Amino acid sequence: MKVTFKIWRQENVNSKGELKTYETDGINEEMSFLEALDHLNESLVLKNEKVIAFEHDCREGICGQCGVVINGRAHGPHDNTTTCQLHMRSFKEGDTIIVEPFRAGSFPIIKDLVVDRSAFDRIIEQGGYITAKTGTAPEANSILISKGISDSSMDAAACIGCGACVATCKNASAVLFTSAKINHLNKLPQGKQEEHQRTLDMVFQMDLEQFGSCTFTGACEVECPAGITISNISEMNARYFKAKLFS
Numbered sequence: 001m002k003v004t005f006k007i008w009r010q011e012n013v014n015s016k017g018e019l020k021t022y023e024t025d026g027i028n029e030e031m032s033f034l035e036a037l038d039h040l041n042e043s044l045v046l047k048n049e050k051v052i053a054f055e056h057d058c059r060e061g062i063c064g065q066c067g068v069v070i071n072g073r074a075h076g077p078h079d080n081t082t083t084c085q086l087h088m089r090s091f092k093e094g095d096t097i098i099v100e101p102f103r104a105g106s107f108p109i110i111k112d113l114v115v116d117r118s119a120f121d122r123i124i125e126q127g128g129y130i131t132a133k134t135g136t137a138p139e140a141n142s143i144l145i146s147k148g149i150s151d152s153s154m155d156a157a158a159c160i161g162c163g164a165c166v167a168t169c170k171n172a173s174a175v176l177f178t179s180a181k182i183n184h185l186n187k188l189p190q191g192k193q194e195e196h197q198r199t200l201d202m203v204f205q206m207d208l209e210q211f212g213s214c215t216f217t218g219a220c221e222v223e224c225p226a227g228i229t230i231s232n233i234s235e236m237n238a239r240y241f242k243a244k245l246f247s
């Protein structure tokens with residue numbers, strides 16, 4: 001299978017980037033998208049050219065490292081699919097595939113397709129923990145949690161922190177990510193002790209990182225590979241109001 005890649009190349013955060021064209025042959029339609037990039041990089045090595053920098057870890061849709069914009073969509077053409085789970089059978093012989101990094105002021109480009117998403121880590125540091133006694137694990141049924149609450153918390157916890165929501169939002173807002181991280185712990189009895197402080201601190205850090213404001217367009221929900229819904233945002237706003245009242 002022959003495809004043409006147009007890939008964003010940028011040496012570092014201060015340099016000017018540009019799309020460079022690469023004609024590739026020998027792509028197998030069973031290859032994952034990242035394997036196709038590996039294949040392209042191997043050919044660049046043989047030509048003594050600099051390889052394309054891109055991020056990945058699990059290649060199983062879990063870690064959130066691999067996000068890029070493919071033909072204008074974060075993570076490519078399919079819903080609920082990360083870049084690493086995308087396969088070349090989603091493209092046709094002779095296609096031109098444009099690959100760009102996630103773009104946002106709070107995600108500076110480190111090199112080529114790799115962006116610095118440490119702003120997300122700093123938001124999590126503000127409240128992504130609970131207070132629990134040390135020692136052996138408590139008996140599983142000592143804290144009863146209804147199925148509805150546990151399911152809803154797990155839905156929010158499905159966020160893999162890839163940044164597709166930020167890259168897709170016209171305001172580069174991180175509200176979908178932040179709300180998922182706040183809600184999944186605040187819903188559970190184990191997260192109640194820090195509930196209000198968690199909400200205030202994580203929202204404060206999100207603003208400090210200069211992500212844009214949310215205008216509730218819903219674009220983030222459409223492109224989220226983990227299916228995080230914008231109902232999380234409404235819930236976070238209600239929690240923020242309550243936290244302001246009680247803190």
Ligand code: FES
Pocket residue numbers: 055056057058059060061062063064065066067082083084085160
């Ligand atoms: S490499 Fe881990 S989610 Fe894609």
